[in-house]
Amino acid sequence: MKAVFIEQPYKVKFINAPEPVIKNPDEVKIHIAFTGICGSEVHAYKGTHPTRLPPIISGHESSGVISEIGCAVKDFKVGDRVIIEPQKACGKCPDCLRGDYNVCPEKAVLGTIKWQGSFGEYIVAPERSVLHLPDCIPMEEGALAEPLAVAAHAVRISSVGLGRSVLIQGCGPIGISLLAMCRRAGAGKIIMTDVSLYNMDAAKLMGADVLINAQKQDVVKEVLTETGGAGAEVVFMAIGNAEILDQAVQCTRRYGQIMEVAHFGSEPPFDARNYRWKELAMQGSYMFVRKDFEIVIAALASGQINVKPMISKILPVEDCAAVMKMAHDRSEDFVKILFQF
Ligand SMILES: [Zn+2]
Ligand SMILES: [Zn+2]
Structure with missing residues:
Protein backbone atom coordinates (compact mmCIF):
# COMPACT_ATOMS: atom_id res chain seq x y z
CA MET A 1 0.00 0.00 0.00
CA ALA A 145 -14.27 15.61 11.85
CA GLU A 146 -11.36 14.93 14.19
CA PRO A 147 -10.26 18.55 14.86
CA LEU A 148 -13.96 19.51 14.93
CA ALA A 149 -14.56 16.84 17.59
CA VAL A 150 -11.71 18.29 19.68
CA ALA A 151 -13.62 21.58 19.56
CA ALA A 152 -17.03 19.98 20.17
CA HIS A 153 -15.69 18.35 23.32
CA ALA A 154 -14.10 21.57 24.62
CA VAL A 155 -17.22 23.65 23.95
CA ARG A 156 -19.50 20.97 25.42
CA ILE A 157 -17.62 20.89 28.75
CA SER A 158 -17.20 24.70 28.85
CA SER A 159 -19.72 27.27 30.04
CA VAL A 160 -20.32 28.66 26.52
CA GLY A 161 -24.02 29.24 25.97
CA LEU A 162 -26.52 31.64 24.44
CA GLY A 163 -25.11 35.15 24.11
CA ARG A 164 -21.87 34.51 25.98
CA SER A 165 -18.79 36.42 24.85
CA VAL A 166 -15.86 34.32 23.75
CA LEU A 167 -12.18 34.90 23.01
CA ILE A 168 -10.34 32.23 21.00
CA GLN A 169 -6.56 32.60 20.99
CA GLY A 170 -5.34 31.23 17.66
CA CYS A 171 -6.90 30.80 14.19
CA GLY A 172 -5.36 27.40 13.43
CA PRO A 173 -7.57 24.37 12.67
CA ILE A 174 -8.49 23.96 16.36
CA GLY A 175 -9.18 27.68 16.87
CA ILE A 176 -11.40 27.78 13.79
CA SER A 177 -13.15 24.52 14.80
CA LEU A 178 -13.82 26.10 18.22
CA LEU A 179 -15.34 29.09 16.43
CA ALA A 180 -17.70 26.80 14.49
CA MET A 181 -18.77 24.94 17.62
CA CYS A 182 -19.16 28.10 19.78
CA ARG A 183 -21.44 29.52 17.06
CA ARG A 184 -23.43 26.29 17.05
CA ALA A 185 -23.73 26.54 20.85
CA GLY A 186 -25.21 30.05 20.58
CA ALA A 187 -22.24 32.16 21.68
CA GLY A 188 -22.52 35.96 21.43
CA LYS A 189 -19.53 38.01 20.28
CA ILE A 190 -16.60 35.81 19.24
CA ILE A 191 -13.19 37.49 19.21
CA MET A 192 -10.16 35.73 17.75
CA THR A 193 -6.43 36.42 17.62
CA ASP A 194 -3.61 35.32 15.33
CA VAL A 195 -0.60 36.71 13.48
CA SER A 196 -1.35 35.13 10.07
CA LEU A 197 -3.57 37.23 7.79
CA TYR A 198 -4.44 34.09 5.82
CA ASN A 199 -5.74 32.29 8.92
CA MET A 200 -7.54 35.41 10.12
CA ASP A 201 -9.31 35.65 6.73
CA ALA A 202 -10.44 32.02 7.08
CA ALA A 203 -11.77 32.78 10.58
CA LYS A 204 -13.60 35.82 9.22
CA LEU A 205 -15.18 33.67 6.49
CA MET A 206 -16.31 31.21 9.14
CA GLY A 207 -18.05 33.92 11.13
CA ALA A 208 -15.66 35.44 13.70
CA ASP A 209 -16.95 38.85 14.83
CA VAL A 210 -13.64 40.50 15.70
CA LEU A 211 -10.12 39.60 14.60
CA ILE A 212 -7.11 40.93 16.48
CA ASN A 213 -3.66 40.83 14.90
CA ALA A 214 -1.49 39.88 17.86
CA GLN A 215 1.62 41.16 16.10
CA LYS A 216 0.29 44.66 15.50
CA GLN A 217 -2.36 45.22 18.16
CA ASP A 218 -2.47 45.11 21.96
CA VAL A 219 -4.60 41.98 22.48
CA VAL A 220 -5.60 42.70 26.11
CA LYS A 221 -6.58 46.30 25.35
CA GLU A 222 -8.60 45.30 22.27
CA VAL A 223 -10.43 42.49 24.08
CA LEU A 224 -11.35 44.80 26.97
CA THR A 225 -12.61 47.44 24.52
CA GLU A 226 -14.69 44.85 22.64
CA THR A 227 -16.27 43.56 25.87
CA GLY A 228 -17.18 46.86 27.50
CA GLY A 229 -14.11 46.75 29.75
CA ALA A 230 -15.08 43.45 31.40
CA GLY A 231 -13.19 40.81 29.42
CA ALA A 232 -14.57 37.73 27.64
CA GLU A 233 -16.77 35.31 29.60
CA VAL A 234 -15.00 32.26 28.17
CA VAL A 235 -11.46 32.22 26.75
CA PHE A 236 -10.15 29.27 24.71
CA MET A 237 -6.40 28.81 24.47
CA ALA A 238 -5.86 27.23 21.06
CA ILE A 239 -2.21 28.00 20.43
CA GLY A 240 0.66 26.68 22.54
CA ASN A 241 2.75 29.85 22.89
CA ALA A 242 4.08 30.54 26.37
CA GLU A 243 2.67 34.09 26.62
CA ILE A 244 -0.90 32.92 25.86
CA LEU A 245 -1.79 31.84 29.40
CA ASP A 246 -1.07 35.15 31.07
CA GLN A 247 -2.84 36.90 28.21
CA ALA A 248 -5.87 34.63 28.81
CA VAL A 249 -5.92 35.54 32.53
CA GLN A 250 -5.87 39.24 31.63
CA CYS A 251 -8.58 38.88 28.96
CA THR A 252 -11.07 36.84 31.00
CA ARG A 253 -13.94 38.54 32.82
CA ARG A 254 -14.14 38.21 36.62
CA TYR A 255 -15.65 34.79 37.45
CA GLY A 256 -15.02 33.80 33.83
CA GLN A 257 -13.61 30.56 32.48
CA ILE A 258 -10.37 29.69 30.70
CA MET A 259 -10.45 26.55 28.55
CA GLU A 260 -7.04 24.94 27.97
CA VAL A 261 -7.09 23.21 24.57
CA ALA A 262 -3.54 24.04 23.45
CA HIS A 263 -0.49 21.83 23.53
CA PHE A 264 2.37 23.65 25.27
CA GLY A 265 5.93 22.63 24.38
CA SER A 266 7.22 24.23 27.59
CA GLU A 267 5.65 25.37 30.85
CA PRO A 268 4.02 28.79 30.42
CA PRO A 269 4.55 31.40 33.13
CA PHE A 270 1.47 33.17 34.44
CA ASP A 271 0.34 35.56 37.13
CA ALA A 272 -1.44 33.37 39.70
CA ARG A 273 -2.35 36.44 41.79
CA ASN A 274 -4.51 37.91 39.04
CA TYR A 275 -6.08 34.48 38.53
CA ARG A 276 -7.09 34.40 42.18
CA TRP A 277 -8.22 38.02 42.45
CA LYS A 278 -10.57 37.54 39.50
CA GLU A 279 -11.82 34.19 40.89
CA LEU A 280 -11.32 32.56 37.50
CA ALA A 281 -11.98 28.93 36.65
CA MET A 282 -9.73 26.89 34.40
CA GLN A 283 -10.73 23.70 32.64
CA GLY A 284 -8.53 21.40 30.57
CA SER A 285 -9.97 19.63 27.54
CA TYR A 286 -8.35 16.55 26.05
CA MET A 287 -9.37 14.99 22.73
CA PHE A 288 -13.00 13.75 22.66
CA VAL A 289 -15.40 10.86 23.11
CA ARG A 290 -17.76 9.29 20.58
CA LYS A 291 -20.57 11.70 21.45
CA ASP A 292 -18.43 14.61 20.21
CA PHE A 293 -18.08 12.97 16.78
CA GLU A 294 -21.84 12.45 16.69
CA ILE A 295 -22.31 16.18 17.35
CA VAL A 296 -19.89 17.00 14.51
CA ILE A 297 -21.55 14.62 12.04
CA ALA A 298 -24.99 16.06 12.85
CA ALA A 299 -23.69 19.63 12.42
CA LEU A 300 -22.03 18.86 9.07
CA ALA A 301 -24.97 16.83 7.77
CA SER A 302 -27.50 19.57 8.60
CA GLY A 303 -25.35 22.29 7.01
CA GLN A 304 -25.21 24.19 10.31
CA ILE A 305 -21.47 24.50 10.00
CA ASN A 306 -19.57 25.14 6.78
ZN1 LIG B 1 -5.08 16.19 15.17
ZN1 LIG C 1 -9.14 2.70 30.40
Whole structure:
Protein backbone atom coordinates (compact mmCIF):
# COMPACT_ATOMS: atom_id res chain seq x y z
CA MET A 1 0.00 0.00 0.00
CA LYS A 2 1.00 3.64 -0.44
CA ALA A 3 2.32 5.29 2.73
CA VAL A 4 3.91 8.44 4.09
CA PHE A 5 6.85 7.15 6.07
CA ILE A 6 8.62 9.43 8.57
CA GLU A 7 11.87 7.53 8.60
CA GLN A 8 13.80 9.81 10.92
CA PRO A 9 13.48 13.46 11.99
CA TYR A 10 13.22 15.71 8.91
CA LYS A 11 13.27 12.70 6.55
CA VAL A 12 9.97 11.67 4.93
CA LYS A 13 9.61 9.11 2.14
CA PHE A 14 6.73 7.95 -0.02
CA ILE A 15 6.92 4.14 0.25
CA ASN A 16 5.17 0.91 -0.62
CA ALA A 17 4.42 -0.59 2.83
CA PRO A 18 2.80 -3.89 3.86
CA GLU A 19 -0.94 -3.55 4.56
CA PRO A 20 -2.07 -3.87 8.21
CA VAL A 21 -4.17 -7.01 8.84
CA ILE A 22 -7.30 -7.67 10.92
CA LYS A 23 -6.25 -9.55 14.07
CA ASN A 24 -9.40 -9.39 16.20
CA PRO A 25 -12.97 -10.36 15.22
CA ASP A 26 -14.34 -6.89 16.07
CA GLU A 27 -11.97 -5.02 13.73
CA VAL A 28 -12.51 -3.44 10.32
CA LYS A 29 -10.03 -2.52 7.62
CA ILE A 30 -10.48 0.90 6.06
CA HIS A 31 -9.20 2.26 2.75
CA ILE A 32 -8.27 5.84 3.56
CA ALA A 33 -9.59 8.54 1.19
CA PHE A 34 -8.26 11.72 2.84
CA THR A 35 -6.06 12.31 5.85
CA GLY A 36 -5.19 15.67 7.39
CA ILE A 37 -1.81 16.86 8.60
CA CYS A 38 -2.11 17.84 12.28
CA GLY A 39 0.33 19.95 14.28
CA SER A 40 1.24 16.77 16.15
CA GLU A 41 2.44 15.24 12.88
CA VAL A 42 4.66 18.24 12.30
CA HIS A 43 6.10 17.45 15.76
CA ALA A 44 6.52 13.82 14.59
CA TYR A 45 8.38 15.15 11.54
CA LYS A 46 10.73 17.05 13.88
CA GLY A 47 11.09 14.02 16.15
CA THR A 48 9.77 16.03 19.14
CA HIS A 49 6.43 14.24 19.71
CA PRO A 50 6.51 11.78 22.66
CA THR A 51 4.44 9.00 21.00
CA ARG A 52 4.64 9.78 17.28
CA LEU A 53 8.31 8.83 17.14
CA PRO A 54 10.07 8.07 13.84
CA PRO A 55 10.37 5.61 12.18
CA ILE A 56 6.57 5.77 11.92
CA ILE A 57 3.50 5.79 9.69
CA SER A 58 1.60 8.52 11.56
CA GLY A 59 -1.76 10.16 10.68
CA HIS A 60 -5.06 10.28 12.61
CA GLU A 61 -7.50 12.71 10.93
CA SER A 62 -9.14 10.63 8.26
CA SER A 63 -12.10 9.45 6.22
CA GLY A 64 -12.39 6.34 4.07
CA VAL A 65 -14.31 3.27 2.98
CA ILE A 66 -14.56 -0.13 4.70
CA SER A 67 -12.65 -2.71 2.66
CA GLU A 68 -12.82 -5.75 4.96
CA ILE A 69 -14.58 -6.73 8.22
CA GLY A 70 -13.81 -9.12 11.07
CA CYS A 71 -16.22 -12.01 11.71
CA ALA A 72 -17.88 -10.37 14.75
CA VAL A 73 -18.41 -6.90 13.23
CA LYS A 74 -22.06 -5.86 13.51
CA ASP A 75 -22.54 -2.29 12.31
CA PHE A 76 -20.41 -2.07 9.16
CA LYS A 77 -20.15 -3.76 5.79
CA VAL A 78 -17.66 -3.53 2.93
CA GLY A 79 -18.17 -0.29 0.99
CA ASP A 80 -19.50 1.80 3.92
CA ARG A 81 -18.22 5.39 4.05
CA VAL A 82 -16.68 6.06 7.47
CA ILE A 83 -14.63 8.34 9.70
CA ILE A 84 -12.37 7.21 12.49
CA GLU A 85 -12.33 8.24 16.13
CA PRO A 86 -8.55 7.82 16.48
CA GLN A 87 -8.34 6.30 19.94
CA LYS A 88 -8.96 2.91 21.53
CA ALA A 89 -9.12 2.76 25.31
CA CYS A 90 -8.72 -0.20 27.69
CA GLY A 91 -12.42 -0.33 28.64
CA LYS A 92 -11.60 -1.52 32.16
CA CYS A 93 -10.04 1.32 34.18
CA PRO A 94 -12.13 3.67 36.38
CA ASP A 95 -12.01 6.41 33.71
CA CYS A 96 -13.23 4.05 30.99
CA LEU A 97 -15.97 2.61 33.21
CA ARG A 98 -17.18 6.15 33.93
CA GLY A 99 -17.32 6.87 30.18
CA ASP A 100 -14.39 9.29 30.24
CA TYR A 101 -12.25 7.00 28.12
CA ASN A 102 -10.50 9.95 26.44
CA VAL A 103 -8.36 10.23 29.61
CA CYS A 104 -7.72 6.44 29.90
CA PRO A 105 -4.03 6.07 30.81
CA GLU A 106 -3.79 2.82 28.79
CA LYS A 107 -5.39 4.04 25.58
CA ALA A 108 -3.76 3.84 22.14
CA VAL A 109 -3.96 6.75 19.71
CA LEU A 110 -3.93 6.24 15.94
CA GLY A 111 -0.69 7.20 14.23
CA THR A 112 1.55 6.47 17.22
CA ILE A 113 4.01 3.65 17.88
CA LYS A 114 1.10 1.67 19.43
CA TRP A 115 -1.22 1.87 16.36
CA GLN A 116 -0.20 2.44 12.73
CA GLY A 117 -1.89 5.52 11.34
CA SER A 118 -3.77 6.92 8.35
CA PHE A 119 -0.65 8.20 6.61
CA GLY A 120 -0.88 4.64 5.22
CA GLU A 121 -3.47 3.77 2.56
CA TYR A 122 -5.16 1.23 4.89
CA ILE A 123 -5.72 1.15 8.65
CA VAL A 124 -7.28 -1.46 10.94
CA ALA A 125 -9.55 -0.26 13.77
CA PRO A 126 -12.05 -1.79 16.22
CA GLU A 127 -15.59 -1.04 15.08
CA ARG A 128 -16.24 0.93 18.29
CA SER A 129 -13.71 3.52 17.00
CA VAL A 130 -15.47 3.92 13.63
CA LEU A 131 -18.52 6.02 12.70
CA HIS A 132 -20.68 6.10 9.57
CA LEU A 133 -20.21 9.16 7.35
CA PRO A 134 -23.56 10.17 5.81
CA ASP A 135 -23.61 10.41 1.99
CA CYS A 136 -24.37 14.14 2.15
CA ILE A 137 -20.99 14.91 3.79
CA PRO A 138 -18.09 14.97 1.29
CA MET A 139 -15.18 12.68 2.17
CA GLU A 140 -12.75 15.60 2.48
CA GLU A 141 -15.01 17.24 5.09
CA GLY A 142 -15.18 13.92 6.91
CA ALA A 143 -11.41 14.12 7.37
CA LEU A 144 -11.98 17.34 9.36
CA ALA A 145 -14.27 15.61 11.85
CA GLU A 146 -11.36 14.93 14.19
CA PRO A 147 -10.26 18.55 14.86
CA LEU A 148 -13.96 19.51 14.93
CA ALA A 149 -14.56 16.84 17.59
CA VAL A 150 -11.71 18.29 19.68
CA ALA A 151 -13.62 21.58 19.56
CA ALA A 152 -17.03 19.98 20.17
CA HIS A 153 -15.69 18.35 23.32
CA ALA A 154 -14.10 21.57 24.62
CA VAL A 155 -17.22 23.65 23.95
CA ARG A 156 -19.50 20.97 25.42
CA ILE A 157 -17.62 20.89 28.75
CA SER A 158 -17.20 24.70 28.85
CA SER A 159 -19.72 27.27 30.04
CA VAL A 160 -20.32 28.66 26.52
CA GLY A 161 -24.02 29.24 25.97
CA LEU A 162 -26.52 31.64 24.44
CA GLY A 163 -25.11 35.15 24.11
CA ARG A 164 -21.87 34.51 25.98
CA SER A 165 -18.79 36.42 24.85
CA VAL A 166 -15.86 34.32 23.75
CA LEU A 167 -12.18 34.90 23.01
CA ILE A 168 -10.34 32.23 21.00
CA GLN A 169 -6.56 32.60 20.99
CA GLY A 170 -5.34 31.23 17.66
CA CYS A 171 -6.90 30.80 14.19
CA GLY A 172 -5.36 27.40 13.43
CA PRO A 173 -7.57 24.37 12.67
CA ILE A 174 -8.49 23.96 16.36
CA GLY A 175 -9.18 27.68 16.87
CA ILE A 176 -11.40 27.78 13.79
CA SER A 177 -13.15 24.52 14.80
CA LEU A 178 -13.82 26.10 18.22
CA LEU A 179 -15.34 29.09 16.43
CA ALA A 180 -17.70 26.80 14.49
CA MET A 181 -18.77 24.94 17.62
CA CYS A 182 -19.16 28.10 19.78
CA ARG A 183 -21.44 29.52 17.06
CA ARG A 184 -23.43 26.29 17.05
CA ALA A 185 -23.73 26.54 20.85
CA GLY A 186 -25.21 30.05 20.58
CA ALA A 187 -22.24 32.16 21.68
CA GLY A 188 -22.52 35.96 21.43
CA LYS A 189 -19.53 38.01 20.28
CA ILE A 190 -16.60 35.81 19.24
CA ILE A 191 -13.19 37.49 19.21
CA MET A 192 -10.16 35.73 17.75
CA THR A 193 -6.43 36.42 17.62
CA ASP A 194 -3.61 35.32 15.33
CA VAL A 195 -0.60 36.71 13.48
CA SER A 196 -1.35 35.13 10.07
CA LEU A 197 -3.57 37.23 7.79
CA TYR A 198 -4.44 34.09 5.82
CA ASN A 199 -5.74 32.29 8.92
CA MET A 200 -7.54 35.41 10.12
CA ASP A 201 -9.31 35.65 6.73
CA ALA A 202 -10.44 32.02 7.08
CA ALA A 203 -11.77 32.78 10.58
CA LYS A 204 -13.60 35.82 9.22
CA LEU A 205 -15.18 33.67 6.49
CA MET A 206 -16.31 31.21 9.14
CA GLY A 207 -18.05 33.92 11.13
CA ALA A 208 -15.66 35.44 13.70
CA ASP A 209 -16.95 38.85 14.83
CA VAL A 210 -13.64 40.50 15.70
CA LEU A 211 -10.12 39.60 14.60
CA ILE A 212 -7.11 40.93 16.48
CA ASN A 213 -3.66 40.83 14.90
CA ALA A 214 -1.49 39.88 17.86
CA GLN A 215 1.62 41.16 16.10
CA LYS A 216 0.29 44.66 15.50
CA GLN A 217 -2.36 45.22 18.16
CA ASP A 218 -2.47 45.11 21.96
CA VAL A 219 -4.60 41.98 22.48
CA VAL A 220 -5.60 42.70 26.11
CA LYS A 221 -6.58 46.30 25.35
CA GLU A 222 -8.60 45.30 22.27
CA VAL A 223 -10.43 42.49 24.08
CA LEU A 224 -11.35 44.80 26.97
CA THR A 225 -12.61 47.44 24.52
CA GLU A 226 -14.69 44.85 22.64
CA THR A 227 -16.27 43.56 25.87
CA GLY A 228 -17.18 46.86 27.50
CA GLY A 229 -14.11 46.75 29.75
CA ALA A 230 -15.08 43.45 31.40
CA GLY A 231 -13.19 40.81 29.42
CA ALA A 232 -14.57 37.73 27.64
CA GLU A 233 -16.77 35.31 29.60
CA VAL A 234 -15.00 32.26 28.17
CA VAL A 235 -11.46 32.22 26.75
CA PHE A 236 -10.15 29.27 24.71
CA MET A 237 -6.40 28.81 24.47
CA ALA A 238 -5.86 27.23 21.06
CA ILE A 239 -2.21 28.00 20.43
CA GLY A 240 0.66 26.68 22.54
CA ASN A 241 2.75 29.85 22.89
CA ALA A 242 4.08 30.54 26.37
CA GLU A 243 2.67 34.09 26.62
CA ILE A 244 -0.90 32.92 25.86
CA LEU A 245 -1.79 31.84 29.40
CA ASP A 246 -1.07 35.15 31.07
CA GLN A 247 -2.84 36.90 28.21
CA ALA A 248 -5.87 34.63 28.81
CA VAL A 249 -5.92 35.54 32.53
CA GLN A 250 -5.87 39.24 31.63
CA CYS A 251 -8.58 38.88 28.96
CA THR A 252 -11.07 36.84 31.00
CA ARG A 253 -13.94 38.54 32.82
CA ARG A 254 -14.14 38.21 36.62
CA TYR A 255 -15.65 34.79 37.45
CA GLY A 256 -15.02 33.80 33.83
CA GLN A 257 -13.61 30.56 32.48
CA ILE A 258 -10.37 29.69 30.70
CA MET A 259 -10.45 26.55 28.55
CA GLU A 260 -7.04 24.94 27.97
CA VAL A 261 -7.09 23.21 24.57
CA ALA A 262 -3.54 24.04 23.45
CA HIS A 263 -0.49 21.83 23.53
CA PHE A 264 2.37 23.65 25.27
CA GLY A 265 5.93 22.63 24.38
CA SER A 266 7.22 24.23 27.59
CA GLU A 267 5.65 25.37 30.85
CA PRO A 268 4.02 28.79 30.42
CA PRO A 269 4.55 31.40 33.13
CA PHE A 270 1.47 33.17 34.44
CA ASP A 271 0.34 35.56 37.13
CA ALA A 272 -1.44 33.37 39.70
CA ARG A 273 -2.35 36.44 41.79
CA ASN A 274 -4.51 37.91 39.04
CA TYR A 275 -6.08 34.48 38.53
CA ARG A 276 -7.09 34.40 42.18
CA TRP A 277 -8.22 38.02 42.45
CA LYS A 278 -10.57 37.54 39.50
CA GLU A 279 -11.82 34.19 40.89
CA LEU A 280 -11.32 32.56 37.50
CA ALA A 281 -11.98 28.93 36.65
CA MET A 282 -9.73 26.89 34.40
CA GLN A 283 -10.73 23.70 32.64
CA GLY A 284 -8.53 21.40 30.57
CA SER A 285 -9.97 19.63 27.54
CA TYR A 286 -8.35 16.55 26.05
CA MET A 287 -9.37 14.99 22.73
CA PHE A 288 -13.00 13.75 22.66
CA VAL A 289 -15.40 10.86 23.11
CA ARG A 290 -17.76 9.29 20.58
CA LYS A 291 -20.57 11.70 21.45
CA ASP A 292 -18.43 14.61 20.21
CA PHE A 293 -18.08 12.97 16.78
CA GLU A 294 -21.84 12.45 16.69
CA ILE A 295 -22.31 16.18 17.35
CA VAL A 296 -19.89 17.00 14.51
CA ILE A 297 -21.55 14.62 12.04
CA ALA A 298 -24.99 16.06 12.85
CA ALA A 299 -23.69 19.63 12.42
CA LEU A 300 -22.03 18.86 9.07
CA ALA A 301 -24.97 16.83 7.77
CA SER A 302 -27.50 19.57 8.60
CA GLY A 303 -25.35 22.29 7.01
CA GLN A 304 -25.21 24.19 10.31
CA ILE A 305 -21.47 24.50 10.00
CA ASN A 306 -19.57 25.14 6.78
CA VAL A 307 -15.99 23.95 7.02
CA LYS A 308 -14.91 24.58 3.43
CA PRO A 309 -12.75 27.63 4.35
CA MET A 310 -10.66 25.32 6.57
CA ILE A 311 -9.50 23.10 3.69
CA SER A 312 -6.56 25.04 2.22
CA LYS A 313 -4.89 22.37 0.09
CA ILE A 314 -5.58 18.80 -1.03
CA LEU A 315 -2.33 17.23 -2.21
CA PRO A 316 -1.35 13.79 -3.53
CA VAL A 317 0.24 11.53 -0.97
CA GLU A 318 3.05 10.83 -3.46
CA ASP A 319 4.33 14.40 -2.82
CA CYS A 320 4.60 13.81 0.94
CA ALA A 321 8.31 14.65 1.33
CA ALA A 322 7.86 18.17 -0.09
CA VAL A 323 4.46 18.63 1.61
CA MET A 324 5.72 17.76 5.09
CA LYS A 325 8.67 20.14 4.64
CA MET A 326 6.33 22.92 3.52
CA ALA A 327 3.98 22.25 6.48
CA HIS A 328 6.95 22.44 8.84
CA ASP A 329 8.56 25.53 7.27
CA ARG A 330 5.16 27.18 6.67
CA SER A 331 6.63 28.31 3.36
CA GLU A 332 3.02 28.58 2.11
CA ASP A 333 -0.11 29.74 3.94
CA PHE A 334 -2.63 27.13 5.07
CA VAL A 335 -5.18 26.24 7.72
CA LYS A 336 -5.52 22.51 6.96
CA ILE A 337 -3.67 20.39 4.40
CA LEU A 338 -5.18 17.05 3.38
CA PHE A 339 -3.37 14.17 1.70
CA GLN A 340 -5.41 12.33 -0.89
CA PHE A 341 -4.87 8.60 -1.50
ZN1 LIG B 1 -5.08 16.19 15.17
ZN1 LIG C 1 -9.14 2.70 30.40
